[in-house]
Amino acid sequence: MTDILGHKKVFDVLEKSSKDGQTAQSYLFSGVEGIGKLLVAIEFACMLNCSRYFQTDHSKCNICDRIRKGNHPDVRIETPIKGSFKIDRVRYLQSFLKYSPVEALFRVIIIDDAHLINRAAQNALLKTLEEPPAGSIMILVTAKASYLLPTVRSRLRKVKFSPLGRSLITQELVGTKKLGVEEADTIAGLSSGSLGRALELHSTGTIHLRKSIMDFLNAGPEFGLAALLELSAQVSVDQRKLFEAIEFGMTWVRDLMTLKLNGQASEIINTDLIDILNSSAQHYSIEKLLSIRDLMSNALISVDSETNINRNLLSDVMFLRIRQKMNETSG
Ligand SMILES: [Zn+2]
Numbered sequence: 001m002t003d004i005l006g007h008k009k010v011f012d013v014l015e016k017s018s019k020d021g022q023t024a025q026s027y028l029f030s031g032v033e034g035i036g037k038l039l040v041a042i043e044f045a046c047m048l049n050c051s052r053y054f055q056t057d058h059s060k061c062n063i064c065d066r067i068r069k070g071n072h073p074d075v076r077i078e079t080p081i082k083g084s085f086k087i088d089r090v091r092y093l094q095s096f097l098k099y100s101p102v103e104a105l106f107r108v109i110i111i112d113d114a115h116l117i118n119r120a121a122q123n124a125l126l127k128t129l130e131e132p133p134a135g136s137i138m139i140l141v142t143a144k145a146s147y148l149l150p151t152v153r154s155r156l157r158k159v160k161f162s163p164l165g166r167s168l169i170t171q172e173l174v175g176t177k178k179l180g181v182e183e184a185d186t187i188a189g190l191s192s193g194s195l196g197r198a199l200e201l202h203s204t205g206t207i208h209l210r211k212s213i214m215d216f217l218n219a220g221p222e223f224g225l226a227a228l229l230e231l232s233a234q235v236s237v238d239q240r241k242l243f244e245a246i247e248f249g250m251t252w253v254r255d256l257m258t259l260k261l262n263g264q265a266s267e268i269i270n271t272d273l274i275d276i277l278n279s280s281a282q283h284y285s286i287e288k289l290l291s292i293r294d295l296m297s298n299a300l301i302s303v304d305s306e307t308n309i310n311r312n313l314l315s316d317v318m319f320l321r322i323r324q325k326m327n328e329t330s331g
Pocket residue numbers: 046050051052053058061062063064065
């Protein structure tokens with residue numbers, strides 16, 4: 001019935017279980033970051049507690065309005081504080097669940113970024129998951145379900161969210177950010193199906209970094225040494241930026257391989273650069289592209305795993321090796 005950000009299937013399942021009286025008491029909502037899992041959890045709390053939710057005249061509703069704003073006495077939307085969710089908060093929520101709902105049918109607790117609930121707190125939570133108080137529903141929302149203890153996971157009904165389609169993200173960007181279709185589609189292609197990621201690429205201006213990386217990769221050995229070192233210095237100022245730069249580089253390799261292997265322009269990420277990508281694809285063999293990708297992924301692993309790393313040096317070495325590899329006549 002309701003289609004929140006393309007999660008109609010998930011919503012239909014939740015709707016059906018609620019209408020059939022088959023609602024579970026504990027849920028795990030999982031799927032990549034930034035696709036609207038929390039939004040669906042909040043709507044689910046509305047669905048459970050509002051008798052008019054599925055009626056056609058359900059527009060301005062005091063109950064749902066307060067739930068969505070976090071002002072309803074029976075629904076709590078919790079998020080970790082300073083990257084952590086500790087045992088005292090779990091104990092507090094357990095005492096909240098002991099009492100019957102004040103107004104609603106169910107007391108609902110939604111915990112966003114639930115992977116940040118620490119181990120001791122997860123163990124404390126187990127008690128509630130094993131014997132949930134009558135009329136209580138708990139929803140854990142996370143992009144990193146594997147961080148939860150297996151004993152916790154096994155007691156939750158799993159609801160998996162798929163990444164969003166590229167066209168849906170494009171529409172959202174055009175509609176809410178007034179972007180042109182081409183720019184929106186490019187950002188959508190780079191977002192790995194996450195609207196949150198797409199909005200971040202747009203708002204932080206990270207998308208401009210892609211252009212610089214693409215300019216280098218498409219120019220290859222022709223790209224001047226001084227300009228290359230300047231680009232390297234620019235992207236290695238912080239870890240996050242270097243990550244982004246390397247990931248953009250990997251989309252270039254992916255696009256060229258796609259063009260070489262089956263020539264399907266529709267599967268390209270950097271659609272706005274299709275002409276130059278087609279031309280670049282002529283210059284490199286699959287083997288060479290794989291070697292370039294290895295240089296990038298090795299750098300990515302080093303940035304991620306080594307703490308006392310000289311980022312600028314690592315970045316210089318990566319860029320120079322890529323340029324050298326492009327210049328080699330064979331392999
Ligand atoms: Zn309502």
